[in-house]
Amino acid sequence: MPYEAPDLANLSLSDIAELVAARKLPPVESWTPEQTGDSEMRVAADGKWYHQGGEIKRPAMVRAFSSLLSCDADGKHWLVTPQQKLSIAVDDAPFIAVELQSEGDGKDRTLAFRLNSDDLVFADADHAIEMRDGLPYLHVRGGLWAKLARPVYYELANLALAEDPEGVSIWSKGAQFSLMAPA
Template sequence: MTSPSSLTNLLAQLAGLQGERQRERALPPVELWNPPHCGDIGMEIRVDGSWWHQGDPITRTAMVDLFSTILRKDEDGQTYLVTPGEKIIVHIADAHFIGTRVDRIETTLGPSIVVTTNVGDQVVISATNPLWVVTDPVTGEPRPYVLVRGRLIARLARAAFYELVEWAEACDQVLRVVSQGTWFEIGDVEGQTT
């Protein structure tokens, strides 16, 4: 399990590797808020990670970033935008975020894989934030996911998944990657996902 200080160090290392400063991301305590449900105003996150309101795309990056910080998936399986005073439903086509980048950082404990999402979240794949792969029943293609926070997940973009495949090791005909000392299966040696 990654401690908060270890995670901060990993993310600082990643920012140095990327040649940029890590953006501080303030996350309000949405899990503590219990406002009344205010209905459905036509908010959705599509398969490509784009945000829409009543059929129109939300193109302001700052607004999407803000909304992503007050997103919460409840035990009822529904996702909401939550403030202290209201809760509105957000329809999710596949995942809450897109994992646009993966980086592997070598530490004294071994490799750690960091996923960066389309809204700037960074999460270390670990037992706490696991990686899993689902096979699309129609196309047979792998769909890799990682738990970001709470019940919110990110689907890894194709290029990010290919990075994981490059780092994978074969064991008993299964491809797997290691992060934070935990192994995660991502497919089988013949190219079929698990």
């Protein structure tokens, strides 16, 4: 059966929570392979993946590679397996948040995002929304971030402005996030 990306608009937050809980990522943070090298791969600022200059067009390959991503303390990105650790160039953020689902209001709001890798992420204390150079990013896991696609950012900003026109902040799962660029 072919893989189908989740459509957040047709899922309840409990459905999304079940999908998030069911996603089993490899334990890349526990692997310490001795062999290192260069993957000859790059994630462009628009979220497209490339190998040796050619775009990787199969979504299943992007999903597979994205599950092996890690980011070290120096901000360098790696593809990690038990046997090897290969560097990967990332122009901006390795993921793009392409869809948003919001439920509730104010402090009782929950925000769920679908990434271009089809991963699902709830914004919360461990998955912060942060402004960098006037652009919004969502923490995905272990130093990996997703840039919010422009339509997703506009949707999020409209929700925030409707609730907090002066402070322009938004809540999700008990955590508050400012959508204002730091002064």
